[in-house]
Amino acid sequence: MDSYDFLIILFKTLLISVTLSCLVRKLRDFKKAPPGPWGLPLVGMLRSLSKTNSILQMVEFKKKYGKIFSMKVGYFDTVVISDYKLIIEALKKDEFQGRPDFEVWQIRNGGEKNRGILFSDGVKSWHEQRRFALRNLRDFGFGKESMEGMMLHEVDELVKLLKEKEGEAFSLRNHFNCSVFNSLWYIVSGERFELDDPKFQKFIGLFSGYLDKLPLFSPSHLYPWPAKYNVARRGLWKQYQIANETVLSHIDAVIDHHVKTYEAEVNRDFVDVYLHQHFGNNSEGTSFSTKEGLSHLRITLMDLFAAGTETSSTTLHWAVFFMCKYPETQKKLQEEIDNVIGKAPVSREDRTKLPYLEAFTNEVHRRASLIPLSVYHKVLQDCEFAGYHFKKGTIVYPNIYDAHHDKDFWGDPENFRPERFLNSEGTKTVSKEALMPFSTGKRICLGETLARDTLFYFITGIVQKFSFQLDPSSDDVDIDPPKPNFIKGPYNFQVVLKSR
Numbered sequence: 001m002d003s004y005d006f007l008i009i010l011f012k013t014l015l016i017s018v019t020l021s022c023l024v025r026k027l028r029d030f031k032k033a034p035p036g037p038w039g040l041p042l043v044g045m046l047r048s049l050s051k052t053n054s055i056l057q058m059v060e061f062k063k064k065y066g067k068i069f070s071m072k073v074g075y076f077d078t079v080v081i082s083d084y085k086l087i088i089e090a091l092k093k094d095e096f097q098g099r100p101d102f103e104v105w106q107i108r109n110g111g112e113k114n115r116g117i118l119f120s121d122g123v124k125s126w127h128e129q130r131r132f133a134l135r136n137l138r139d140f141g142f143g144k145e146s147m148e149g150m151m152l153h154e155v156d157e158l159v160k161l162l163k164e165k166e167g168e169a170f171s172l173r174n175h176f177n178c179s180v181f182n183s184l185w186y187i188v189s190g191e192r193f194e195l196d197d198p199k200f201q202k203f204i205g206l207f208s209g210y211l212d213k214l215p216l217f218s219p220s221h222l223y224p225w226p227a228k229y230n231v232a233r234r235g236l237w238k239q240y241q242i243a244n245e246t247v248l249s250h251i252d253a254v255i256d257h258h259v260k261t262y263e264a265e266v267n268r269d270f271v272d273v274y275l276h277q278h279f280g281n282n283s284e285g286t287s288f289s290t291k292e293g294l295s296h297l298r299i300t301l302m303d304l305f306a307a308g309t310e311t312s313s314t315t316l317h318w319a320v321f322f323m324c325k326y327p328e329t330q331k332k333l334q335e336e337i338d339n340v341i342g343k344a345p346v347s348r349e350d351r352t353k354l355p356y357l358e359a360f361t362n363e364v365h366r367r368a369s370l371i372p373l374s375v376y377h378k379v380l381q382d383c384e385f386a387g388y389h390f391k392k393g394t395i396v397y398p399n400i401y402d403a404h405h406d407k408d409f410w411g412d413p414e415n416f417r418p419e420r421f422l423n424s425e426g427t428k429t430v431s432k433e434a435l436m437p438f439s440t441g442k443r444i445c446l447g448e449t450l451a452r453d454t455l456f457y458f459i460t461g462i463v464q465k466f467s468f469q470l471d472p473s474s475d476d477v478d479i480d481p482p483k484p485n486f487i488k489g490p491y492n493f494q495v496v497l498k499s500r
């Protein structure tokens with residue numbers, strides 16, 4: 001054998017051993033990855049998840065593969081966690097605090113990665129922006145007495161509008177979102193709109209219309225190319241673009257106005273305090289300074305708008321649906337509110353005296369499961385969890401719907417029964433670990449306090465003033481829609497209301 005042959009043999013041996021070691025490593029990773037259905041190349045499980053009720057399909061996968069299962073969906077590796085204890089554990093881990101690299105999310109964020117809060121990975125800027133927003137929104141009224149007058153005013157305005165509909169069958173679908181937006185946006189930017197202003201209704205309707213139709217597993221999210229090259233010029237993608245552009249240009253005008261009228265000693269709203277931080281001396285080296293700081297502000301405002309309007313308003317829509325579907329529940333609510341506060345405006349101190357109202361609200365959250373798979377998380381670093389290997393970049397779906405419908409925990413999850421959240425005397429609410437409408441862990445909803453306040457004031461206000469009934473055309477409407485979306489709203493039922 002000459003030296004040339006020897007080199008060839010050496011090269012081949014090396015190639016074979018490298019290939020073998022890669023294969024062994026892949027096989028080992030594969031063995032440690034959570035089990036799950038195979039799916040088709042390039043599509044994964046997307047087709048079958050979009051054709052059926054994906055939530056129910058995941059119930060079947062859990063039975064077959066266990067509480068943690070993996071599946072390829074479109075372009076992405078994903079893992080579903082279908083157990084409330086494991087969700088609580090997983091969402092505490094630093095490695096699980098990312099957000100998927102969806103092209104559509106980056107486009108919404110002005111083409112930049114890690115801006116604002118909602119779609120930003122759990123990096124330094126997310127920590128800073130989230131902590132700042134939480135502290136200052138609280139100072140401006142979240143969960144505070146000062147907020148009460150503003151909330152009650154919004155409820156009054158809504159009641160006036162609803163009174164005009166008395167006796168006729170109509171859909172409440174777009175009746176709560178403008179009022180809910182006003183209560184959030186006033187704290188954020190000092191702005192308030194008239195509920196019957198058609199320009200305002202159109203503005204709010206743009207985003208609601210989009211979110212209303214966004215599927216749980218949306219191809220526009222799972223394939224990057226159409227969004228990247230802007231080839232999808234019609235349908236939902238187009239609607240998304242128009243909604244984003246319209247809302248962002250309004251936000252730009254709000255920031256511009258605040259910058260032009262800025263005074264160092266004046267705190268009108270959240271935008272002002274953010275600008276103090278931006279212009280202040282101690283912002284150097286943080287995400288608040290320079291142009292980047294203003295870009296975080298812009299996207300944070302977008303986040304608050306997007307995450308805070310449709311969520312609370314759809315929950316209110318669900319609340320009316322359950323009141324109509326279960327009239328005996330509505331009667332108990334009316335009796336409690338009549339006995340404790342009568343027709344007087346409700347106040348924050350009344351809250352502990354209205355345990356049935358709180359139990360009802362919790363049961364609405366549970367049975368509706370508004371965001372069934374939470375806002376998706378992403379694995380930031382290869383890690384081990386619950387005996388499995390999680391690869392960097394994997395999307396994690398915390399299955400909140402499963403937590404809310406776990407038979408072992410709730411006993412009768414299909415029934416709407418507010419009493420499950422009351423003590424045996426019915427005098428106090430009891431908390432339940434598996435209830436997590438606002439998710440759990442490090443990225444738990446930033447607006448939970450505001451959302452709870454909004455639901456408290458609005459439900460009390462409308463129950464004081466009206467009785468609700470399903471129109472006979474909606475009498476046999478099911479609770480669960482056949483294909484739940486990213487935000488799971490009720491069927492578009494028709495309601496008839498009567499003044500009390």
Ligand code: HEM
Binds near residue numbers: 376439443450
């Ligand atoms: C009933 C009403 C609401 C529900 C059910 C809800 C639910 C949720 C859920 C499930 C998440 C995902 C948490 C996670 O990633 O694990 C979330 C995140 C978020 N929510 Fe809410 N939300 C509601 C209202 C609000 C309101 C009123 C605001 C505005 C102030 C808001 C602002 C946010 C923000 C900014 C995030 C992102 C947090 C982060 O990524 O760190 N939400 N919400």
